[in-house]
Amino acid sequence: MLQRFFSGRRVRQLREYLTAYLMIAPATILVFVFGIFPVGFALYVSLHKWRIKKGDFRGLGNYLRAIDNLTYVVLFAIALGAIIAAFLILRRILARKREEQDRKAVWLIALPGAVVSAAVYTFIRWTVLLLPEILAIADEIWGLEKTRQLFMGLLREAVSTPAVVRAWWLFLGTAAGGLILSLAVYYLLRPPRFAAYLADFILAWLALPLGAGLLWVVFQDVQAAYQAALETGTDPGIWPQVITLTGGVVLLIAAWRLWKAAPEQQGTIPFLWRILSAIGLLIGAWLLIGELPQVIAAGDEDMWNGLKVTAFYSLGTVPFQLAFSMFLAILLFQNLWGSEMFRMLFFLPYVTPTVASAAIFRQLFSNRYQAPVNQLLMSLGLEPLQWVREPQGVFSMLAESAGMVLPDWAAGPSLALVVIMIYSIWTYVGYDTVIYLAGLGNISTAVIEAAEIDGAGSWEKFRYIIFPLLSPTTYFLSLIAIIGTFKAFSHIWVMRQGSALGTTDTFSVVIFSEFFEKLRYGYASALAFVLFAIILSLTLINQRIQGDRVFYG
Amino acid sequence: MADSGIFQASGSVARQDRFRRWWTVIRKIGTYGFLILGMLISITPFIWMISTSLMTLGEAQGIRWIPTELHFENYLNAWREAEFSEYFFNSVQITLITLVGQVTFSTLAAYAFARIEFPGRDVLFTLMLSTMMIPAMVLIIPNFLTVTWLGRIGPIKWVNNWPALTIPFMGSVFSIFLLKQFFAQIPDELYDSARIDGAGHLRFLWTVVIPLAKAPMMVIIVLSFIGSWNALAWPLLVTNSPEWRPIAVGLNNFVDEAGQMLNLMMAGTFITIIPILIIYFFTQKQFTESIARSGLKG
Numbered sequence: 001m002l003q004r005f006f007s008g009r010r011v012r013q014l015r016e017y018l019t020a021y022l023m024i025a026p027a028t029i030l031v032f033v034f035g036i037f038p039v040g041f042a043l044y045v046s047l048h049k050w051r052i053k054k055g056d057f058r059g060l061g062n063y064l065r066a067i068d069n070l071t072y073v074v075l076f077a078i079a080l081g082a083i084i085a086a087f088l089i090l091r092r093i094l095a096r097k098r099e100e101q102d103r104k105a106v107w108l109i110a111l112p113g114a115v116v117s118a119a120v121y122t123f124i125r126w127t128v129l130l131l132p133e134i135l136a137i138a139d140e141i142w143g144l145e146k147t148r149q150l151f152m153g154l155l156r157e158a159v160s161t162p163a164v165v166r167a168w169w170l171f172l173g174t175a176a177g178g179l180i181l182s183l184a185v186y187y188l189l190r191p192p193r194f195a196a197y198l199a200d201f202i203l204a205w206l207a208l209p210l211g212a213g214l215l216w217v218v219f220q221d222v223q224a225a226y227q228a229a230l231e232t233g234t235d236p237g238i239w240p241q242v243i244t245l246t247g248g249v250v251l252l253i254a255a256w257r258l259w260k261a262a263p264e265q266q267g268t269i270p271f272l273w274r275i276l277s278a279i280g281l282l283i284g285a286w287l288l289i290g291e292l293p294q295v296i297a298a299g300d301e302d303m304w305n306g307l308k309v310t311a312f313y314s315l316g317t318v319p320f321q322l323a324f325s326m327f328l329a330i331l332l333f334q335n336l337w338g339s340e341m342f343r344m345l346f347f348l349p350y351v352t353p354t355v356a357s358a359a360i361f362r363q364l365f366s367n368r369y370q371a372p373v374n375q376l377l378m379s380l381g382l383e384p385l386q387w388v389r390e391p392q393g394v395f396s397m398l399a400e401s402a403g404m405v406l407p408d409w410a411a412g413p414s415l416a417l418v419v420i421m422i423y424s425i426w427t428y429v430g431y432d433t434v435i436y437l438a439g440l441g442n443i444s445t446a447v448i449e450a451a452e453i454d455g456a457g458s459w460e461k462f463r464y465i466i467f468p469l470l471s472p473t474t475y476f477l478s479l480i481a482i483i484g485t486f487k488a489f490s491h492i493w494v495m496r497q498g499s500a501l502g503t504t505d506t507f508s509v510v511i512f513s514e515f516f517e518k519l520r521y522g523y524a525s526a527l528a529f530v531l532f533a534i535i536l537s538l539t540l541i542n543q544r545i546q547g548d549r550v551f552y553g
Numbered sequence: 554m555a556d557s558g559i560f561q562a563s564g565s566v567a568r569q570d571r572f573r574r575w576w577t578v579i580r581k582i583g584t585y586g587f588l589i590l591g592m593l594i595s596i597t598p599f600i601w602m603i604s605t606s607l608m609t610l611g612e613a614q615g616i617r618w619i620p621t622e623l624h625f626e627n628y629l630n631a632w633r634e635a636e637f638s639e640y641f642f643n644s645v646q647i648t649l650i651t652l653v654g655q656v657t658f659s660t661l662a663a664y665a666f667a668r669i670e671f672p673g674r675d676v677l678f679t680l681m682l683s684t685m686m687i688p689a690m691v692l693i694i695p696n697f698l699t700v701t702w703l704g705r706i707g708p709i710k711w712v713n714n715w716p717a718l719t720i721p722f723m724g725s726v727f728s729i730f731l732l733k734q735f736f737a738q739i740p741d742e743l744y745d746s747a748r749i750d751g752a753g754h755l756r757f758l759w760t761v762v763i764p765l766a767k768a769p770m771m772v773i774i775v776l777s778f779i780g781s782w783n784a785l786a787w788p789l790l791v792t793n794s795p796e797w798r799p800i801a802v803g804l805n806n807f808v809d810e811a812g813q814m815l816n817l818m819m820a821g822t823f824i825t826i827i828p829i830l831i832i833y834f835f836t837q838k839q840f841t842e843s844i845a846r847s848g849l850k851g
């Protein structure tokens with residue numbers, strides 16, 4: 001056996017592995033340190049009061065401040081999701097077992113699976129305990145001469161804090177236990193497809209405690225809130241809120257599925273089916289509409305404002321940008337003389353460094369009456385405007401000039417935000433045009449020719465052939481653009497003016513200013529996770545819609 | 554007509570009357586009209602920038618569109634007095650360091666992921682791919698804390714120095730992904746014959762794979778260049794003196810602080826744009842394609 005182990009082939013293989021690990025090491029380490037570890041670190045920061053330095057543990061406090069009781073709803077949903085995921089994995093195990101007619105011994109793999117996932121959790125616990133000690137090294141070293149020895153000494157000290165040491169041994173114990181159990185099960189029982197089953201069991205065992213733990217946390221927190229309210233004699237009303245919001249979402253999803261499952265043909269039963277799902281949709285929407293404003297009122301004003309601005313920004317840019325670029329792409333696709341040049345120039349705004357083009361726009365739309373756009377207005381006999389400094393909504397400005405007064409909710413995006421929208425459309429039309437040109441290139445000419453033989457005019461060709469066949473491109477671009485509005489930062493940061501009173505601050509800008517200007521690291525991290533959740537759910541919803549609506553010729 | 558554009562009428566033999574000919578002409582004029590309108594909207598801001606950058610301060614603040622005299626010394630002033638030369642060379646250094654690191658590390662990792670089988674390969678790669686959907690705002694705060702920590706304990710400064718500005722961007726999942734896709738297509742026979750000649754992985758990578766992969770390498774270089782030339786949020790955080798401030802941050806600060814000196818500001822803006830413009834005009838095709846393929850400009 002020893003001889004086999006050290007045979008030439010084996011050594012060569014080990015060397016091959018080692019080469020591979022060395023080659024991926026630099027990039028992988030960097031991605032882990034600056035791309036994966038920060039997610040956990042951000043979560044840690046978001047659970048604390050953290051203003052430059054780490055403060056007290058606040059639990060869900062930061063999230064509650066941002067989105068109030070919606071925190072509980074979201075955590076509740078994630079917990080349910082984790083439990084459902086565990087259930088689905090178990091079902092997969094069952095299905096595979098039945099299909100492959102594997103022996104009963106398979107269920108024994110659940111045991112090492114449980115211990116291994118416990119090892120994962122103990123490892124996380126160890127890092128969470130170790131992290132503050134490691135962070136503290138930087139403070140202890142402050143002012144001293146930085147030597148390697150000193151650092152190693154402090155590091156050793158950090159690692160050997162009693163609590164950390166205990167956590168470390170616990171992790172080692174469970175990890176060793178998991179390893180021994182796995183090997184024992186594997187060598188004693190020789191179950192088939194061991195690795196696949198073990199992986200599934202580990203996943204299931206990871207998901208289950210996560211769901212249960214989250215449920216417990218939510219329950220504890222809500223309970224504590226009720227206790228606190230009891231002393232002051234008020235009713236926090238969290239449970240009703242959680243139940244109505246969750247119920248609303250669940251009803252909406254269920255009714256939507258019911259609607260889609262309704263039989264296609266006419267008749268009484270499908271009709272009843274539709275009616276039923278429509279009622280479900282209505283009630284779900286009603287619950288949400290009734291309850292959400294209260295949550296919004298109790299949440300952080302800046303954050304909800306940021307969401308509103310982002311929504312305006314999406315609605316005001318994405319449709320226009322797509323319409324213009326589709327139009328331009330169709331014009332360019334005719335292979336006219338000079339179309340290369342046109343394409344190059346349309347793309348120019350997109351290529352320009354964002355800070356530079358935003359600086360130009362800030363001057364073009366400056367509030368000075370000598371600024372180009374104001375000059376244009378004056379030459380048309382209109383009053384110069386404040387543009388980038390104007391916090392008033394455009395609809396209410398229009399109404400005012402017509403002598404009416406609009407209520408606050410109908411004021412619309414501020415004029416300052418409209419300038420940013422114009423900038424955004426100007427920038428992205430070129431990019432979208434290039435993608436649309438690629439999409440047009442994929443449409444087969446045979447389809448178009450067939451339509452022409454059938455006597456279709458230009459409009460019919462566009463409406464019934466080109467537009468539907470471009471829908472995957474449109475879908476892709478709109479997804480990128482909507483997610484882009486949530487990430488938008490640089491150009492808004494450059495054009496942002498104090499006198500616009502925050503009416504141009506999209507979600508990312510709100511996060512950055514909480515962090516950079518107000519130095520609330522913990523709270524900004526919590527907001528960043530809210531953003532993450534929004535982007536994730538947008539992607540998921542979009543995937544759903546894509547399945548239904550996009551036509552792949 | 555040689556092209557096969559979908560709007561060319563191909564079955565219209567029967568109705569070639571005069572009306573139709575006129576209609577074609579009108580349509581052509583309309584098409585060009587819209588294209589020229591679009592072009593004007595695209596380039597007017599640039600023309601205004603260039604013309605303002607050549608004016609005196611009085612003219613720039615006035616209502617003129619065309620300078621009476623061309624004051625090229627504005628560029629010298631912006632370059633010297635407004636410290637744009639310093640910002641410019643900072644950006645050049647930052648960009649080059651990032652570029653070299655990112656391209657080297659990504660090529661090595663992509664090669665190993667594509668062509669060597671080793672335990673944990675798929676798990677690692679999936680884990681790395683999954684980081685692509687994490688928004689930058691989630692990462693920016695913990696990374697800032699990490700970088701300050703590293704600077705405090707280590708032998709070199711990180712904040713206000715090149716490491717903080719370059720090292721976090723050297724591990725790029727997107728570059729690895731793009732290169733891996735390409736490397737995986739290279740036939741195994743090439744490697745086998747190289748190995749018979751006594752070449753190891755590194756030698757094979759250097760002499761065979763990289764020369765074959767010029768196009769994707771170019772894409773990565775261009776994207777990495779734009780990425781670090783344009784970055785604003787992160788450099789804003791980790792630089793607080795002109796010593797290492799890149800040009801995007803320098804311009805942003807100049808816009809805020811010296812808002813009145815329009816002519817200098819526009820000269821500085823143009824200086825910021827020039828390197829990207831040069832790359833764009835020389836590598837236009839790859840440039841367009843690489844951006845279109847990634848959609849990753851901030």
